Amino acid sequence: MRCISESRIFLLWSLLVKKFSIIFLSTLTVLFFSACNNNYPTTIPVTGIALRSGKTAISVENRGTRQIGAYVVPENATNKNLTYSSDDEMIASVNDEGLITTHNEGTVNITITAVDNPAVSKQVTLTVTKAIVRVTSIEFNPPLPAEPIEMFLNEMYKFDAKAMPEEAENRKLKFDTSNFRVAWVEDIHKGWIRADGEGEATVTIIADDNPFVKREVRFKMIRKPAGSSISIETPPNIETLSVLCESDEGDVSFTVKTTNGKLAYTPEVVGGGKEWVTSVRKDNTDASTDTVHLHLKKNKTVWYRDAYIKFKDTSTHKYVKAAGKDLQVKIIQKRNEHPVVTIKWVHGITPPQDAEKRQIEIGGTGTYHQMPYVFTWDETAGTTFFNTRKITHTFVPSGGYHGPRPDGNQCWAKTDANMLHWWFVQNKDNIEQYKIKKTAKAASEGKIFDSTPYEPVYTRGLADNQEDQKSSIANLFREKCKNSGGNPARGLQWYLFGLDDFELLRNKGYSPALFKDVFNQSNTPIELVTIRTKKEFEDTLKAALNAKKAVGLNRYGAQDNTQHAITLWGAAFDEDDNIIAIYVVDNNDVPNRVFTYGIQYQDGVDIYAEPDYEHNDRLRYNPYFFNYSNNSLSKNHCIGEIITLDKGEDQWAEWKRNNP
Structure with a gap:
């Protein structure tokens, strides 16, 4: 009986274990399928944002960059994505990866937001400091x-x-x-x-x-060889004798010392001085000195000018040297304080009346420039120049960098809009005939020709904060193109006859191409010329004005490698046909006006001579801007490119022959 009882107990125990195993496995199965059916949460939410540096106040030099280095908390959150924004992109902008790029000095707030939960954010205060310029x-x-x-x-x-x-x-x-x-x-x-x-x-x-x-x-x-030699007496620690002369026509002389008898030599004018030093002769004054006489033309321009006199040994046909350099005398002629000036305006621009010209104040001093060719000229209902400006700069309610169509980097587009409005006015008759023929052709095909793009709107007399209503052409650029820097020549091409690979389009493939059957790349009315010298600048601009073209300028930054496009409406010439000033509109300016920039050249540049290029003198010989408002020469901003737009009379004539 005892053995039977133990067997029954063992059997009962086995049955209980099997039953509970089934229940346990069933429970695990339910839990597993419940998890698979999302009955339990699997996402880990973002609860905060942290910075690897731990700093919520940082500083970066202007024109510099910095990675923010933000991450979500907890770091194993399911969605780790962040967005970044700047409350003033004119001071600093930030991209989708958190890379800050600074543009101007000032303070700006960078906001970091969790994509998983927009309520989770962190703010970094950025101070943009003055850039430390390094020697290069x-x-x-x-x-x-x-x-x-x-x-x-x-x-x-x-x-x-x-x-x-x-x-x-x-x-x-x-x-x-x-x-x-x-x-x-x-x-x-x-x-x-x-x-x-x-x-x-x-x-x-x-x-x-x-x-x-x-x-x-x-x-x-x-060692110095024995024999005759010459020298120029100069002040202590000065290698070259400099002679300062008045701007009027006249004579000047200087003394050459001779040693060990008379050296046979000839004084020569070198470089650009040949243009205005008209004669040179040498007198044997006494046993130890010679006197060199020069005759100078009148300086009719606004620049000081330099001439160099060297001395060629007639036996060796080489220039006499002293201290390792050619012995020379520098002649400096003063500028003309009262030059005779002629202004040439772009064809179709009605010049301002004297009453329309405003004197330019010098740096808030209450003193004004008195030169009659230095002035500003406000846009009115009666002016014929064009001046489209950036809505990010003119306080348009819908403008700014956070508006629907920001244009703070579209200087090229504003220059293009100005030139195109001028072009439409100059081609009024040609375009009218074009519309008539296109309308008739469309009607014969049972279609309707839309003439609206061929009738651009430009409204003068609007308030600054209505700049977005001023130009239909500028608005098209704002709508269709990115807010990025670009080439004005390519923008003009895109508008007039098409550009399939235009890199600045918001949506690829679109071009107005209004006159693609009149113009194309092989017979384009658009030209871009790179400027490196005074001669290139003056030859290009004079040719454009004489050929009745519109003119845009690309301003280069010699130190910061920037570019900025503006529009030129006229130029001032002295009696010798030098361009001494230009009249422009700048789309960065709030005042709606033409203003005067002086043209000057860097110290030491011989404006009349062919430049002697060095590898590190990329923009040394370019024409630089003289800012009359602060009465100083810019060491950074110069004219780097000239963009011209021709009426296209030859192309129109050909189109008319092909479309009688």
Whole structure:
């Protein structure tokens, strides 16, 4: 009986274990399928945003970038995506990856928001500080002579070296030599080298700001041969004698010292001075001196001008040297304070009356420029120039960088709109015939020709905050094109006859192409010319004005590599046909007006001579802007490109022949 009982107990226990196993497995199965049916949450929500730096107040130099480095909390949240925005994109903008790009000095708030939950956000205060400009190159003005530079023993050589750009914070230079016994450095910062012994040595010039910016110059020191020589007496530590002359026509003379008898030499004018130094002669004054006489033309322009006189040895046919350089005298002629000026306007622009001209104040001093060719000219209902401006700058209620059609970077489009409005006015008769023929052809095909795009609207007399209602052409650019920098020539092409690969379109493939059967790339009325010299600038602009073209300018930044497009409506010429000023509208300006920019050239540039290019002088010889408002020459802004738009009379004539 006892054995039977134990067996029954074991059987009962086995049945219980099996039953509970089934229940346990059933429960696990229910839980598994419940999870699969989303009865339990599987997403992990974002609860906060953190910064890897831990800083909610940061600073970045202007024209610089910085990664914000934000991440969601918890870091294993299901949706880790963030969005970024700036409350003032004129100061700084931020892209979808959190990369900040700064544009102007100031303070701006960067807001970071969780895509998973817009209520979760964090704000970073960004201060954009003044950019520290670094030295990028070392230039010589005038350029170095051929190397090795030969010097006689005990002579002193002064380097005309400059750290560039001129806006760099630390422009100090250091001078070192490979052999102090040959080339002695008088001062490691001043650039005076003494020929201390015979032989060769290399002098290295190093930027204090950046030791990787350096230039090496080779010297060869030799003994002075016996024989006749000449020299120019100059003040201490001055290598070249400079003679300052008045702007009027007249004569000037200077003395040349002779040593060990009379050297046979001829004084010569070199470079651009040949244009205005009309005669040179030499008198044998006495046993130890000669007198050189020059005759100068009147300076009719607004610029100081320089001429250089060198001395050619008639036996060797080489220029006489001193301290490793050509011996020379610099003639400086003063500018004309009262030039005779003629203004040429773009064809179709009615010049302003005297009553319409406004004098330009000098920097809020209450003093005004008195030159009659320096003025501003407000747009009125009766003016014939065009001035479309950026709605981001003119306080349009729907404008700004956060509006539906921001245009803060569309300077090229505003310039194009100005030129196109002018073009439509000049081609009024041609376009009217075009519309008539197109309407008739469409009717014969049972279609309707839409003439609206061929009748652009430009409304003068609106308030600044109504700029978005002023120009139908500008509005088309705002609607169809991205808010990005671009090439005005390509914008004109896109509008007039089509451009399939226009990189600035919001939606690819669209072009107004209003006159694609009149113009194309092979017979385009559009031309773009890159400017590098005074001659290129003046030849291009004079040709455009004489050919009755509209003119746009691309302003280059010599130091910051920026570009900005503006429209030119006229130019001022002196008696010698030099362009001394231009009349422009700038789409960045709020005042609705034409204003005057002076034209000047960088210090040391010989405006009458062919430029002697150096690899680091990319924009040295370009025409630069003189700002009359602050009465100073810009060291940064120059004319880099000229864009012209022709009426296209030849193309219209051909189209009419083909469409009688």
